[in-house]
Amino acid sequence: MAAAFKRVLLKLSGEALAGGGQLGGPLGGQFGIDPERMGDLARDIAAVAAGGTQIALVLGGGNFFRGVALQAKRMDRVAADHMGMLATVINGIAMQDALEHCGLDTRVMSALQMDEVAEPFIRRRAIRHLEKGRCVVFVGGTGSPYFSTDTAAARRAMEIRADVLLKGTKVDGIYDADPQLVKTATRFTHISFQEFIERNLRVMDISAISLCRDNNLPVIVFSLLAPGNIIRAARGEPVGSCVGTAPSTEIGAAT
Numbered sequence: 376m377a378a379a380f381k382r383v384l385l386k387l388s389g390e391a392l393a394g395g396g397q398l399g400g401p402l403g404g405q406f407g408i409d410p411e412r413m414g415d416l417a418r419d420i421a422a423v424a425a426g427g428t429q430i431a432l433v434l435g436g437g438n439f440f441r442g443v444a445l446q447a448k449r450m451d452r453v454a455a456d457h458m459g460m461l462a463t464v465i466n467g468i469a470m471q472d473a474l475e476h477c478g479l480d481t482r483v484m485s486a487l488q489m490d491e492v493a494e495p496f497i498r499r500r501a502i503r504h505l506e507k508g509r510c511v512v513f514v515g516g517t518g519s520p521y522f523s524t525d526t527a528a529a530r531r532a533m534e535i536r537a538d539v540l541l542k543g544t545k546v547d548g549i550y551d552a553d554p555q556l557v558k559t560a561t562r563f564t565h566i567s568f569q570e571f572i573e574r575n576l577r578v579m580d581i582s583a584i585s586l587c588r589d590n591n592l593p594v595i596v597f598s599l600l601a602p603g604n605i606i607r608a609a610r611g612e613p614v615g616s617c618v619g620t621a622p623s624t625e626i627g628a629a630t
Contacts, residue, residue, distance in 0.1 A: 377385050379611025381504060382429040385486065386525065386534035386542045387416065390465055391599050393438035408436060408469050419605040429505040429536055430607050431514045432530035434470060436462025455519035460487055463524065467514035468492060474510055481510045482624035486518030486527070498534050504537065533590050540587060541608050542579060547598040548616030549578050559615035565617045569630045579618075587619060594618040 392408050396446035400493070423430050437460035440455075443454035467483045474481040482504050493514060504511050509601075516527045532540045551574065552560040572581055578596055587594055597608050597615025607614045 380428055380538040380609060382431075382534065382535065382537045383423070383609050384431045384433065384537040384540050385420070385605065386433045386528035386540065386600075387435065387608075388524075388544070389435040389437035389439065389441075389462065389541060390545075391416070391468055392434070392469070401424065404598075408434040408466070410473075413469060414472045414476075415602065416599075416605070417477045417479075419603060421474060421477035421479040422606050424510060425506065425610040426606070426610070428595075429508070430510055430609065431501070431505060431531065431537070432470065432510065433524055434463050434465075434466040434512065435498065436460070436466060438462070439465060454522040456516075456522075460514075460516045460518070463516060464493065467512045470512050479510050480508065481512060483512045483514060486513070486515035491584040501531075502535055509560060511535075523580045523583065525580040526586065529583040529586040529592065533576075533586070534594055535593060537592070540592055541605070542594060542596045543599040543605065543608075544596055545598070545600070546578070546608060547600075549576060549596050549618065551576075553575065563616045568619050571618050591620060591624055593620055 392413055393406065413570060420430060420432070436459050440458045441528045464485060464487070467485070471481045471483050483493040484496045484501055486496050488495060495499070496513065496515075496518075502512050503514075513527065514533045516524050517530060528540060528542070530555060546554055547562070549571070550560040551563070554560040554562070568584055571584055572588075575581070581596065586592075595608055595615050595617050597604050599605070604614055
């Protein structure tokens with residue numbers, strides 16, 4: 376199938392890279408990086424690039440440190456956020472290694488200055504990497520405290536002029552309640568930015584959704600539990616839930 380999007384930005388949480396069961400079981404729940412899971416994700420990302428779609432990533436750091444976790448409550452917020460940003464750099468280096476083992480040339484670009492391990496984020500350079508068929512992994516969040524990696528993903532997607540923001544999660548889309556707690560929760564196939572904000576849905580930060588709304592950037596939320604869903608989402612196949620104006624390919628029921 377031909378690529379539906381020319382350029383996409385994929386947001387992955389740190390927990391998506393961690394141990395904690397086989398693919399198809401619960402994501403996260405353990406510390407660190409699971410090489411098998413990283414390899415599975417890297418193969419799907421490389422397949423997206425091989426299909427003609429330019430792809431960039433934003434990674435979280437929750438598999439090492441979450442600035443908003445209970446253990447960080449007594450820490451200074453700025454210190455905690457900086458620790459979280461550094462955790463994303465570890466994940467970015469690991470992802471670069473996994474992607475290059477799959478044959479995909481990759482560059483890590485950091486919002487924090489660390490020249491020995493990553494390039495500084497320069498917008499035009501990032502776009503040029505993508506145009507040359509390289510994957511770009513954005514780390515370090517926005518480089519500033521008080522902003523989540525969801526907000527960093529929205530910002531980077533707009534800066535590189537991505538067609539869509541893809542967010543891989545534990546669930547197969549957006550629900551009106553937590554489907555793990557409420558068995559009757561209803562999944563949205565499509566929801567407007569405004570309704571998402573009014574319902575105060577938690578699958579993505581409100582500040583990130585507001586940025587996407589203001590710049591008319593559609594967001595597709597889908598499950599990472601089903602192998603190949605990253606490829607399906609990038610192809611525009613029916614998977615997950617769409618927030619905002621639907622992209623060029625109609626989004627339908629989840630696979």
